[in-house]
Amino acid sequence: MTRAVTIALDAMGGDHGPSVVVPAAAQILRRHSQVKLILVGDEQVLKQHLAQQRLETSERLQIHHASQVVGMDELPSHALRNKKDSSMRVAINLVKEGVADACVSAGNTGALMATARFVLKTLPGVDRPAITALVPTRNGFARLLDLGANVDCSADHLLQFAVMGAVLAEAIDGKPNPRVGLLNIGEEEIKGNDQIKQAARLLSESNLNYIGYVEGDGIFKGVADVIVCDGLVGNVALKTMEGVGTVIAEFMREEFSRNLFTKLAGLAALPVLRALQKRIDSRGYNGGSLLGLRGIVVKSHGSADAYSYSRAIDVAILEVERAVPTRIDQHLADMLVKEQSL
C-alpha cells in the first residue's frame, strides 16, 4: 500500500470559502481512497460546514485551526506582514513542515504567490516562480505560462518557465518530449521584443523540443504543448479567452430565447449545447500550478464551485504523485551541468 497523499486546503480562501471547499473535499474523499485532507481555517466555522454536509472529522479529514483570513483584495505585502495565522499561510506552512504534501487555495493570487515564495523558497536555478494552467485546444489542451506572476521577464526567465512547463506537460499531462512554443506577435521583422527574440535563441540551444513562435490564435490550433510568455501577456490571453467564451455563451442564450421558435430550437439543440459547454467549460481546467517552489501549491479560480475546486485538488494530488518539484529541480540541474560543461 502506498503512503496516503495529504493535501492542505485553504478552506477560507476564494469568493465562497468553506461553502465551496468543504463540499469539494467531500467529493475528493469519495473519488480518492488514498488521499487525506486537512481543512485549514476557523475551527468553529468549519465544523458548522461539515455538519451541514453531514461530514465528520476523521483520519482522512482533519481540521487545522487558523484564526485569520487573507482578503481577496489585500495587498500581498500586507498579508505577508499581518496575516501570519491566516488559513492561506498556515496551509503553506503545513507543506513546509512536511505535514502536508501540497496545498490548494482559491485565495488572492498575489498573496498566495508572495506567501508561498516566502515560506517555501524557490528551487535552485529558479529566479521567479510562475503560474501555469491548461487551456482547451482543437485537439486536446495546451499549457500556458506565466499567467500573471511576473510582468517583466528576461529571456532567462522565459527559458526557466519553458523548462518548468515542459516538466509539467511530461509528468502531469502525459506528453513525452512536449513541444514548446513562444507566444509572439505574427508580423515579420517586428517579431516581438528583445526578450522574446533572445529567449528564442536560448530555447533553440536548449534540450527542449522548441518549435518556434506561436501566435494568439495558434494556442488553440494545438501546435504546441507548452506555450511560454511573460505574465502580462499570459494573463491578458487567459482572461481574453474567458471573456470571449462568456460573451459567446451570453449571445447564444439571447439568440435562443428570442421567440417561441428559437426557444423550441434551443430545446432541440440542448443536448448538443450541453456537450459543447462541457468541452469548453473552464471548470474542468481549474487548478493553476505555482511552479519553481520547493513544494506544491495549486491555485483554484477564486469563483470556483465545488466541482471546479475539486479539480484543482486533483491537480495537486497528481503533482504529489509525480513528484513535480523534484523533477523540475533535476531538469534544471541537468541544464546547469550541461551549460557548465560547454
Next chain:
Amino acid sequence: MTRAVTIALDAMGGDHGPSVVVPAAAQILRRHSQVKLILVGDEQVLKQHLAQQRLETSERLQIHHASQVVGMDELPSHALRNKKDSSMRVAINLVKEGVADACVSAGNTGALMATARFVLKTLPGVDRPAITALVPTRNGFARLLDLGANVDCSADHLLQFAVMGAVLAEAIDGKPNPRVGLLNIGEEEIKGNDQIKQAARLLSESNLNYIGYVEGDGIFKGVADVIVCDGLVGNVALKTMEGVGTVIAEFMREEFSRNLFTKLAGLAALPVLRALQKRIDSRGYNGGSLLGLRGIVVKSHGSADAYSYSRAIDVAILEVERAVPTRIDQHLADMLVKEQSL
C-alpha cells in the same frame, strides 16, 4: 453636392488579390453613389477581373497601373527598398499626392505600416503610428489599440494611442466623450509594468475620459470604448479572440454533426446559429485603421472575402468624411498647448 470621396485600393494585396478586391469594389460602387475607386495593380490582370465581373472602367472606377506586388511574407525593409512600383506603394503615393483621399490594402501589415509611415509621415506629436480595430462586446463594440505595430511602448506612446483611439471612437464610432481604459493584469500590487503604471498617471491627468485598468475579460464587458495596450499585448489579445471564436465554431460543427439526432437539432437551430454567427462574425468588423499618419490608410484582413473587404473600404470612406487625421492633429495640438501653458 459634396465632392466625391476617392479611395485607392491596393488591388493585388492580400491572400486573394483582385479576385476579392474587384468584387468588393463593385459592392462599394452600388452602396455609395458619391465614391470613386482607383484599383491599383497590374492593368492587364485587373482588366480581366473587371471583365469577369462584367464591370467597365468609368469615372467612378479607374485602374492605376503598378508593376510590382509586395509579398505577404516579404520583409518591410525589403519592400521599402525594392518595391517602389508595388500596388501597395503606389496606392499610398496616390494619397500623398492628393489624388486619393485614403487607401485600403489587405497586404502585409508590416510592409504597409513601414511604407505608409515612410511616404505619408506621422502627424506632429505622434512618435509611432498605431493600428486599431473594433472588437464585439456584450453590448456593442470597443476599439482596441495598438494591435501589433509597436512592441515596446513607453507611457507617452500609450498616451498618444489613447488620444488617437478616443478621436476615432468619437468621430467614427459615434461615442461622445469615449471611456478610455488601459489593458492590464488583474493582480493587486503587481498591476502591470512601469510603462502601464506611468501611462495610468498620464491618462489621469489628461482631458480624456480615463476609467482605469481593464482586464482581458473586461474587453467584452463593454466597460470601455477605447482600450489601450502595447502592440504585443494587443496582437496576442486580438488573435486569441479570433482563435477562441474559431475553436468554438469548430466544436459546434462537430457536436451538431455527431449523429442523426444532433444533425436534426442543428437543422432546427440553424436560423439561431446563423444569427449568432452574424453577431460574432469578424468579417463585419474588418478594417484596421493606421492612426497617426498624415493620411488615411486602412488595413483589411489578409484573408478577407469581398464583403469583408468592402467593410474595410467603408471604414476608409467614413474616416475621409469625418476628417480623422485633422481631428487627431487638432486633439494632439490642444494637449500640447495645455501642457505648455501649465
